[in-house]
Amino acid sequence: MIKDLPDNTVKDIAIAVALEGENVEGKTWYVYLINLKNEAIENVLITAKGYGEKDGEQVKTSTLRHMIPNVQPNSFALIEPIDEETFGLSNEYWLSYYIGKNIFDKKFIFLPESIVDMNLIKLPVVNKPGVMIK
Template identity: 60%
Template sequence: MKKDLPENIVEDVSIAIVLERESPGEKVWHVYLINEKMTPIKNVMVSSKGYGVKDGKDVKTSILRHFIGDIDSGDYARIEAIDEQVFGLTNEYWLSYYVNGTIYDKKYIFLPESIIDENLTKIPVLNKPGVLIGGNN
């Protein structure tokens, strides 16, 4: 039964939406997974989707699934590029990975309009501006 399963809590793994570069005509954004653990994470899988209301209509993006593989301690991996047009939607990332043969998973949600200039901070390891959701909160 579900109550008998161990509660595997995700800590020290973050997802960040990062401003890669900016020119007068465009901004280029990417989504990254950051492993802040002291151990590698293995067989990393991330699914992503967006949903919400835009121009008075319900909108859903396609669900994308990304097999990342292994990420060393203190390292990061790019998940996908992301278009500014979906920043007005809820952007959801479902992460699964293994540590020492035990599976962990967590849902990270970037709320609509949370990816704005006022919320940008310097993202650890990448040293670029972005919005970060940490795995220990």
């Protein structure tokens, strides 16, 4: 029975946290969905939340849901701004999307303290410094 199910493995899709700018008050960060495929993805739903331990207590952020109607091939879409205060938590992005009539989904988790300067790379397509999970 399981062999009859389609292999809907998420490939060539990434979630990235990009450094947008820096000023005296701090850094500005945004979260992006990057479509590295040669085809569009549609009806994209992303659930974002943070959780973990801070100062010895369990902490949870609000759960936010984002809908993006279409992400073209080799392009990106802005998901949300993200506050540096949450970088000490696990930041989870649960992605679901369609290609034709097939649904795909995957959970992307930025672990605590993984969004740091030493992990920055030049993000493909977005062309900004950031941390990416593919």
